[in-house]
Amino acid sequence: MTNKNLSLENLDEEFYQVTPEILESFPRFRLPLNLYIFKENVAQLEPYYRAEQRLTKEKREELFELSEEGLIFVARADHHIYAKHISKQLDLVLVDKNLKPSEIIEIFQIALTRRIHEFYEQPVKPTFEKLVSDISVLIEYLWEDQYRLKGLIKNLLTTYSLPNMAYNAGIIGIALFYDVQGKNLTKKHLTQIALGLFTYDLGLARLPKILLEKKQNLTPEEQNKINNHPLNGAKILRKLDITEAVTLQCHLEHHEYMDGSGYPRKLSGADISLSGAITALAHTFSEILTQNDPTPPTREILNKLSGMKNKYNPNLISSLSKIFIHDLMK
DSSP states (O other): OOOEEOOHHHHHHHEEEOOHHHHHHSOSSBOSSOEEEEETTTTEEEEEEOTTOBOOHHHHHHHHHHHHTTOEEEEGGGHHHHHHHHGGGGGGGGTOTTSOHHHHHHHHHHHHHHHHHHHHHOOSHHHHHHHHHHHHHHHHHHHHOTTHHHHHHHTOOOSOOHHHHHHHHHHHHHHHHHHHHGGGOOHHHHHHHHHHHHHTTHHHHTSOHHHHTOOSOOOHHHHHHHHTHHHHHHHHHHHTTOOOHHHHHHHHTTTOOTTSOOSSSOOOGGGSOHHHHHHHHHHHHHHHHHSSSSOOOHHHHHHHHHTTTTTSOHHHHHHHHIIIIIIIOO
């Protein structure tokens, strides 16, 4: 820890303030990162606290008083530590006004993929409630300013895993739902479809890993298990008291195609719900993005999907192109 001679103008580039609410979320007497104090008389940051050292009760009280005055800072170089911490109490991103948009996006990625993984591993009430809570924070964050979606869309995950796939599908699906619903959008329906999007492949995640990784041709019994995973995912949600059709349709219909060639129910055309059609398209976009090396450019993915209008809702493909090309790439 060294002294930093910084003007107020460039202070935000290397450091950000830590609020009392954020401090309260850390362990009481051993904080996981270094803290700095701003000395107004010399306009300089000086070391105040070294990570993992024990705070006395008096020092902790002083720390909170200084934080109230806006004088306590953390180095942006330690953001990876800060991000992991705050991702475990995600509602803090709504409180901390000193985070840059890119830092908030990283925190959402860490938090949501971890919660999805935990829920996929143990689809029980406690893990489900934690995931629902974090999704609600994301919805609140976007509801305050829907243009924040652009940053999330620009920073999708490119490494394959079922949680990463679900995260990408969630962000893409929310963007599509915003675009399609327009002024008819409600927070309630946005939350319902988001819950379905971020959990849509639960049924697949519950299948044995040996089956998912099998290279040889599947037996009829194994193929039947694969084909029924949308039904099984929805069944688990129902056991968790999820009855909203918007949410369940994300599970039930994410492999249904416009031409009726999908599964498990071979729905077609208008028989496929909006939430089901959105999830199917978001799933495929994420699949192409994460399962190819090198990662294909966005335009290449969109061109591929444009040639699959017999499979996916053409209006949604147009909306997706608008979101990526007109809104983000111009």
